Amino acid sequence: MKTICDWENCKEIGSFKAPVERDNSKKFRLLCLKHIKVFNKNWNYFENMSNQEIEFFIKSDLTWHKSTKNFGSSENFFNILWNNALDDKLNIFNSSNFKEFKKMKISQTDKDALEVMELNDAAKWVEIQAKFKSLVKKYHPDKNQGNKKFEDKLKKITLAYSQLKKTLGKK
Numbered sequence: 001m002k003t004i005c006d007w008e009n010c011k012e013i014g015s016f017k018a019p020v021e022r023d024n025s026k027k028f029r030l031l032c033l034k035h036i037k038v039f040n041k042n043w044n045y046f047e048n049m050s051n052q053e054i055e056f057f058i059k060s061d062l063t064w065h066k067s068t069k070n071f072g073s074s075e076n077f078f079n080i081l082w083n084n085a086l087d088d089k090l091n092i093f094n095s096s097n098f099k100e101f102k103k104m105k106i107s108q109t110d111k112d113a114l115e116v117m118e119l120n121d122a123a124k125w126v127e128i129q130a131k132f133k134s135l136v137k138k139y140h141p142d143k144n145q146g147n148k149k150f151e152d153k154l155k156k157i158t159l160a161y162s163q164l165k166k167t168l169g170k171k
């Protein structure tokens with residue numbers, strides 16, 4: 001006997017286990033390959049979320065009528081996140097609001113890198129590129145008679161720039 005995927009309106013065969021409760025791995029429902037992928041992807045989003053992001057996620061309109069509730073306890077907090085991860089009806093992760101929010105997010109590493117480059121958090125990639133060019137000119141050893149201090153500074157700037165290139169250069 002084959003089990004049908006437990007995802008709403010899905011008629012595929014469910015052969016992958018998806019946990020039903022956050023702390024109880026014994027309970028699960030069966031999903032098809034496509035939906036276990038969606039399930040895992042959604043759950044991974046939470047793993048990398050900061051508290052601020054989670055708060056946004058919960059308080060925003062994206063989480064429907066639940067936004068009027070009080071989210072004082074973290075227990076409640078994560079229960080809701082978990083339930084939403086199980087529930088694809090909201091399509092939260094594909095909503096443009098959520099995508100915009102994710103885009104706005106800046107990691108501590110990037111923040112530090114921007115600081116090294118004497119830029120603020122809102123700096124656009126083109127500004128970073130321009131700033132890099134001007135800093136390289138400013139601190140280039142040729143211009144500073146091989147001053148060790150400037151050499152180190154330039155090294156730091158180059159590292160910061162390659163870090164920012166990794167995250168912002170793609171956008």
Ligand SMILES: [Zn+2]
Binds near residue numbers: 010012031032033035
């Ligand atoms: Zn399915």
